[in-house]
Amino acid sequence: MYFDRKNLPDNELVALYKKLLLPRLIEEKMLVLLRQGKISKWFSGIGQEAIAVGATAALEEDEWIMPLHRNLGVFTTRNMPLHKLFMQWQGNKDGYSKGRERSFHFGSREHCICGMISHLGPQLAIADGVALAYKLKEENKVSLAFTGEGGTSEGDFHEALNVAAVWDLPVIFIIENNGYGLSTPTHEQYRCENLVDRARGYGMEGVQIDGNNILTVYDTIKGVREYCIREQKPYLIECMTFRMRGHEEASGTKYVPQELFDEWAHKDPVSNYEHYLLAEEIIDNTTMDSIKELLKETIEEELKIAFNVSLVQADAATELKDIYAPKPEIKRSKYEVIYIDDVKENDIPDKRFVDAITEALYQSMEQYDNLVLMGQDIAEYGGAFKVTDGFVKTFGKARVRNTPICESVILGAGLGLSLEGYKSVVEMQFADFVSVGFNQIVNNLAKIHYRWGQSADVVVRMPTGAGVGAGPFHSQSNEAWFMHVPGLKIVYPSTPEDAKGLLIAAINDPNPVMYFEHKVLYRSIAGPVPETYYEIEIGKAKIVQEGKDITIITYGSGVHWAIEYANQHPYISIHILDLRTLLPLDYSAIKNAVAATGKVLLLHEDTLIGGIGGEISAWISEHCFELLDAPIQRCASLDTPVPFNQELEKKFLGKSRLHEYVENLMHY
Template identity: 60%
Template sequence: MNIEENLQRALQSYDLNSETLLKLYEHVLRPRRIEEKMLILLRQGKISKWFSGIGQEAIAVGLTLALHSDEYILPMHRNLGVFTSREIPLDRLFSQWQGKSNGFTKGRDRSFHFGTQDYKIVGMISHLGPQLGVADGIALAHKLSNEAKVTAVFTGEGGTSEGDFHEALNVASVWDLPVLFCIENNGYGLSTPTSEQYRCEHLADRAKGYGMESHIIDGNNILEVYTKLSTIAQSVRERSRPVLIEFKTFRMRGHEEASGVKYVPETLLGTWALRDPVTNFESYLIEKGLLTEALKHEIEDKIHQEIEQALQKVATEPAVSADLHTELNDVFAPVEFTQIKPGEATQQVRFIDAIQVGLRQSLERFANLVLMGQDVAAYGGVFKITEGFVEQFGSERIRNTPICESAIVETAMGLAINGYKAIVEMQFADFVSSGFNPIVNYLAKSYYRWGQPADVVIRMPCGAGVGAGPFHSQTNEAWFTHTAGLKVVYPAFPYDAKGLLAAAIEDQNPVLFFEHKALYRTITQEIPEDYYTLPLGKASVVQEGSKITLITYGAPVHWVIEVLNDHKDWSVELIDLRSLIPLDYNTIKASVAKTGKVLLVTEDVNFGSITADISAYIAEECFTYLDAPIKRLSSLDTPVPFAQLLENQYLAKRKLAEAIKALLAY
């Protein structure tokens, strides 16, 4: 029995009514015909790039039709059938691929790098792995809301080599999340064959390591895909759990068209051509007597007309306009900030207590707020900030996580997509490097790309001066101030910490919230007992002066206060930035105009710190006010050492008084 006969026999084994069979046929044919047209347009230069899914259509179509229309799907490059089976208007898809405004990203991203809440589709980013953890977050939101829904996420066999794959599956398994992890195993990661990607026989076998159920499905058999996934999805709705599904399939064209397929043996291409999911299903329907020549032509004509009409509509659509105001204002989701003022009752608290109270009051205020991190539940976090929270808010909202910063940031993004707010505690700010990719490439760009806010706050216990050494002492805010789409907040006082944290949580944009560990139990202040907010992007003039403008933030604010208390005759205007992005340029400019001299102080290393950018701004915008060169004071350009004498030598604090005195004398 040859390959085609084997597939035909497999198709015969499924008992579906004629209406369903013909529906599946039309849906699997549509992406094939669209792709064939797109390949022509690609050669004509009317689209810039194409990732062909020819040969894999049955997977995307079968899965999409097996799920409910209000269940999220996170597809990949070659899953056009997801978009067409969700019945997205073709003109919008074609506009997207031509970078026009009727698409989904205003011309800011291409191909399938977009999402749409209207159709419950969340597109991938080129880094592939992060969308797996995002699916965890979407599914977690459903679970928290007691909604019996499934989330499906795609990856390729190559993507299973990424750490995000392991992290996402592990989190989903530990938390019993209703996620279908779908691997399209088409034999090649670009040109790298599976023999060079992994050593297990089947990727589905990896599920055992996570205590997870798995299935292997013939990805070229539309009936097997549709029926098995319908059964699995319903089972997951009834008993929440993750399932790993490996689809055996093949792509008949290159990773993208420019790649070609020269690396694929001709015999292999020929073998899989005989297993074409569209032509074999068509033959089966003809043999079954359901698809007559007349009906076939009717369906073909209908799809052809849809494609041509959509293309004609897009052809008359003007190119996307390059409007500077729109571009700059779409980096962040709009925030209508209304300052909430507290009552008169106050209490003396430490910096760490202000953070704790701010978190508790926000959790009380927002029932959809979830806090996640390592050891944050019963243990209360390594700094005991969340101690008692799990008793008050429950383990569903105060969630201990595995050690997997990347997947938890991604989970937070998924929660935001599905109507929740999330706080992620990095145990130490240094550990954020393990979650760097989803922060700078997913959270930061999500709203700009397709209008989806990333309602996530990442708490960052940071800073030196506590003898913690190179891996627990960094103040790494400059890693993030460079990335458009992230807000960065860095308070120095309990009052500011509480009010800014509340505002950061209310803000629907991603916020990196830095908390200096050395301030936790050393700085106290009288602050309001009630909930209140302070605006992000507004600096504080801690002390007025006329001779020097000293600009800083975080722990160095207190270094400066200590020095100035010993030198009452120095007329220094001390500005605490509080917020690094957005930055309060107006307060900076007004102070420089007043004093004519500037000293910028940071605990960070000198090269590449945010003080360099502020210095450049002052040089460009305030030059005529200056009576002396702009001076910067920073820590040594080395990692943070452990021994006290070495750490004291490292920190800029030891040179502060001398730097102020020298600038006063200039």
């Protein structure tokens, strides 16, 4: 193996050696502890250390890195305390994730390392978002993301490279090509000759290098970093390497031919670099042995600290508390934040539902110069429903960003922006399209604060619902998909006043918020909307009208169905509760609504099975049984896809069966 030191002085060459050696020695110790049952799982990077170490050493310490399973060298090169890393791998409460995550699925804001999820592609999207933040701040920085050759088959890989190229982002993508995705060899993963050839297809530069040569990796990343900053362009690097252990220790290596192990043993990054340092008399055997002994002693000392800790004491209240990031005090900008009850305005004008959303976004863009809007066609075109019409003229294309059709990576980019203190609102052109970004929402955005304390300051706007004859793929009510995901907040306004106040509250909230806005309501309803910049508290339901005969608990379009029905049947005294927030639910308001009449109808546009009504019904049965005078009724849409024909659609919607359910309750 040929090493080109360029102009590196001896002390830097030795420093790189120490950085390269440390993860190898840690891994050797971890394998012993694994056999002893003192850690539960290990993903070995033995044989590939030069990539993680060289890449990390080539970056500035405040540049974000998105590592994967085999990148121990990223953590050690960033000088993370070893005892805390050991605590992490033991699942100890004093580790980086309080015992909530395994192995390398954790991050550290202090060290600018973003913890991965098991899905490989999402890390690349986050790197896009961080690089976008650097670009907006005009900082001379890059972000760097790792993936394996197997991960390049995932859609997020292709979306992330495409977005980085289209947006001219200073991001470095590194492929660690070690020959196998678990047991699947490369010839069963892809058919191109070299993965780096894909760079050209996305309009970016790329290079393939020897990933086992620490100096090659270090020098390449240094140069590529300078290029990305100077040109404001992304870059793809394919590092050829090999892992000498299994995908993880339990999987073994029987699927790998012995001759491959023999070949790559001669290319070992640590031993080859040691031979180079000795041959060039940069270091001698005595000094090398001394370095090894000192590092081994450090590892043992740090392990003693890690093992000398108390066992985890599980506390449900603490676990539930850490699901959401606390809301910080808002730094005053253009507007002072007030709640709707404190609004003191005379002659409040009526506005359409869609205009209230527009106003909330506009005032929020004025309030936060670090707020970025992203979505398909939202810039000059103003979005499919013209919600952001004219925004680009006022706020510019840097903050009102048209996106490629890459929902998953745009959602991940929102998380990346959060790492650098930005807020983002991502528009799904239709709520139905969120399915292709589902992983980023439920596994990345929702879980990240619980996992390692990082907030995901992202609002996902979801134009939703039927009633416009748009058929199965533009009419779904999919809010229940997200009800089962701790860490998300879900709001669903039914009036213009609520639409504005809840959207402002969602943007002010540091947690990921799914904001549903019914398409039928956009231009069909209007109501008083204060000009003031105000919030409506997330998690608080609203009594629409009081009654004594039956209670209808609903949200969104169901609120208007209930009001219309009540107006048409004035002889029935109907108590209507608008949930407004679906996660977290306002259980106190629900209980009071049950107590008001003792007869409860749960109404929603979503289909019946698995709908939110089922969850609320179960809670009422468990907690309010003594208040009931009749069985709980659920009125929802048919358990079919949303049909296109408008007569079929009317029959599909729960509204068509509302009278039947009310009559059942009244005559029970």
